[in-house]
Amino acid sequence: MNKKKLEKELKTFLKKHPREKVVKYYAEKTGLKEEDITNEFLLCIGILNKALKGDISAFCFIRDTIGEKPKKETSKELKAPLIEVKRANLWAKEKEN
Numbered sequence: 001m002n003k004k005k006l007e008k009e010l011k012t013f014l015k016k017h018p019r020e021k022v023v024k025y026y027a028e029k030t031g032l033k034e035e036d037i038t039n040e041f042l043l044c045i046g047i048l049n050k051a052l053k054g055d056i057s058a059f060c061f062i063r064d065t066i067g068e069k070p071k072k073e074t075s076k077e078l079k080a081p082l083i084e085v086k087r088a089n090l091w092a093k094e095k096e097n
């Protein structure tokens with residue numbers, strides 16, 4: 001999910017639900033002051049709600065944002081352990097004979 005898409009979703013949401021009502025609702029639910037509830041807070045709540053409803057892209061966005069994006073392994077990293085396994089298997093077969 002990119003920033004433009006998030007901004008578009010926020011604008012669409014705010015057209016349906018006036019910002020004042022949304023801020024008041026979250027202030028009551030969270031105990032925060034209304035002035036502390038920013039657009040960024042509302043975006044985070046929106047993405048979190050999407051992820052909780054099963055939206056995989058929202059989940060991935062949250063995971064990546066908090067620094068838990070999985071590292072992509074290169075083929076060189078995968079070949080080295082495989083070679084060692086093959087050597088160990090050959091050694092075991094030679095030992096049996």
